[in-house]
Amino acid sequence: MKVVEANELKKNYGKKEVLTNVSLSIEGEKIIGLVGRNGEGKSTLLKLISGLIAKDSGELFTFGEEPFDHLFVSANTIYIHPELIFPSGFTVEQICKTAQEFYPFWNQIIATELIKYFGISLKSIPSKLSTGERQAFFTIFGLATRSALTILDEPVNGLDDAKRKDIYRVILKDYMAEPRTMILSSHLVDEMEHLLEEIVILNDGEIVEHCTIEELTNKYKWQHGAAETLVDGIGPIEQNALEGAKRIVGYSGQNNTQMATVKEIYLAVTSNEDGGIDGIYNKTK
Numbered sequence: 001m002k003v004v005e006a007n008e009l010k011k012n013y014g015k016k017e018v019l020t021n022v023s024l025s026i027e028g029e030k031i032i033g034l035v036g037r038n039g040e041g042k043s044t045l046l047k048l049i050s051g052l053i054a055k056d057s058g059e060l061f062t063f064g065e066e067p068f069d070h071l072f073v074s075a076n077t078i079y080i081h082p083e084l085i086f087p088s089g090f091t092v093e094q095i096c097k098t099a100q101e102f103y104p105f106w107n108q109i110i111a112t113e114l115i116k117y118f119g120i121s122l123k124s125i126p127s128k129l130s131t132g133e134r135q136a137f138f139t140i141f142g143l144a145t146r147s148a149l150t151i152l153d154e155p156v157n158g159l160d161d162a163k164r165k166d167i168y169r170v171i172l173k174d175y176m177a178e179p180r181t182m183i184l185s186s187h188l189v190d191e192m193e194h195l196l197e198e199i200v201i202l203n204d205g206e207i208v209e210h211c212t213i214e215e216l217t218n219k220y221k222w223q224h225g226a227a228e229t230l231v232d233g234i235g236p237i238e239q240n241a242l243e244g245a246k247r248i249v250g251y252s253g254q255n256n257t258q259m260a261t262v263k264e265i266y267l268a269v270t271s272n273e274d275g276g277i278d279g280i281y282n283k284t285k
């Protein structure tokens with residue numbers, strides 16, 4: 001069964017069109033990265049998949065069901081995001097205890113041991129934790145539910161370098177201990193790339209790429225040469241005094257190419273080629 005299936009999915013907030021035409025198919029146990037620029041609609045898509053908000057039109061199925069307000073979907077899906085709110089006054093320990101009643105595969109040992117490892121007191125109240133501590137708790141909570149569809153929206157938000165490294169390791173270990181479908185959304189593509197089997201790139205209300213990391217890096221490459229010799233590319237041309245111009249292009253066998261990183265490809269695929277910040281300042285001259 002497909003875990004997620006979307007066809008021509010649309011979502012607006014009032015007059016603001018956010019998702020205009022999303023088609024997506026996710027199946028199997030794997031870790032998938034969802035990336036896109038700020039405000040492109042990643043969280044909106046994840047909320048739709050989790051059944052927290054309703055679509056406007058198109059088709060959307062999670063575990064074969066229309067997800068909005070669907071008990072089976074909510075029992076098998078966890079959506080963790082930095083603005084998560086737990087019942088006020090509940091301690092971390094009480095939240096974990098209550099979670100056992102909601103989540104049939106809840107792993108109490110993993111939850112409490114990881115919470116302690118990250119230096120969080122079981123007696124603390126999430127709203128009183130520091131941003132990084134709270135996020136670590138949220139991500140641990142999401143993983144400990146062991147939900148068949150585990151969605152982590154910005155799982156390392158506010159965490160320092162060392163803690164981010166730890167959280168990535170925890171995500172991978174937890175996935176290996178209990179393989180399931182995980183969707184991670186983050187802007188730190190280069191940091192989480194090693195965890196991902198597939199990547200989904202959202203841009204202008206649509207999915208512009210959904211493939212394995214290997215397919216992505218085989219598809220787009222840096223092309224080098226004099227500016228006038230470069231074929232039309234997708235990214236901005238970067239001038240380099242020694243090497244001539246270079247840009248990322250859909251690879252079509254040119255021999256003046258070299259591998260681009262996932263982050264470079266993501267930035268090129270989602271760039272809007274207006275005048276940018278330079279253009280704004282040039283207007284004032």
Ligand SMILES: Nc1ncnc2c1ncn2[C@@H]1O[C@H](COP(=O)(O)OP(=O)(O)OP(=O)(O)O)[C@@H](O)[C@H]1O
Pocket residue numbers: 013016018036037038039040041042043044045
């Ligand atoms: N409840 C809402 N009401 C009105 N507009 C909303 C609402 N939620 C989100 N938006 C708008 O929809 C757009 C997409 O928001 P969303 O949070 O899905 O983007 P995102 O890709 O997750 O962004 P970011 O990377 O900055 O977290 C934004 O322009 C946002 O302002």
